[in-house]
Amino acid sequence: QVQLVESGGGSVQAGGSLRLSCVASGWTYSTRCMAWFRQAPGKEREGVAAIYTPYSTTYYSDSVKGRFTISQDNAKKTVYLQMNSLKPEDTAMYYCAIGLYPRWDSSREYAYWGQGTQVTVSS
Numbered sequence: 001q002v003q004l005v006e007s008g009g010g011s012v013q014a015g016g017s018l019r020l021s022c023v024a025s026g027w028t029y030s031t032r033c034m035a036w037f038r039q040a041p042g043k044e045r046e047g048v049a050a051i052y053t054p055y056s057t058t059y060y061s062d063s064v065k066g067r068f069t070i071s072q073d074n075a076k077k078t079v080y081l082q083m084n085s086l087k088p089e090d091t092a093m094y095y096c097a098i099g100l101y102p103r104w105d106s107s108r109e110y111a112y113w114g115q116g117t118q119v120t121v122s123s
Helices: none
Strands: 002-005 009-011 017-023 032-039 044-053 057-058 067-072 078-083 092-098 117-122
Touching: 017 032, 017 092, 017 117, 032 078, 044 067, 044 078, 044 117, 057 067
Parallel strands: 009 117
Antiparallel strands: 002 017, 017 078, 032 044, 032 092, 044 057, 067 078, 092 117
């Protein structure tokens, strides 16, 4: 059984930083893509960032490029999302997802999802 557990969300003022973590268990393939998506109330879920294993190729949405950094610790089976220079429009529920060969920003191509962690940025 694959499980993803996110942590690190919270409330922060604009310009602040947060680091999200996602621990994966039960994934038996050596190849994977782990990604962060977010969903704000009344909006569709959107891809934020993704990282592929084994080559650690990364992708970012235009809205977070230069502010967010995705990384991973393979030994800990953990993926991180460092979020800097946060803006009120970054407010959303953030979800971690894992898949085998997804298009990085296509939510329907990911097999498993975490429960989400809330990020709120106040102006």
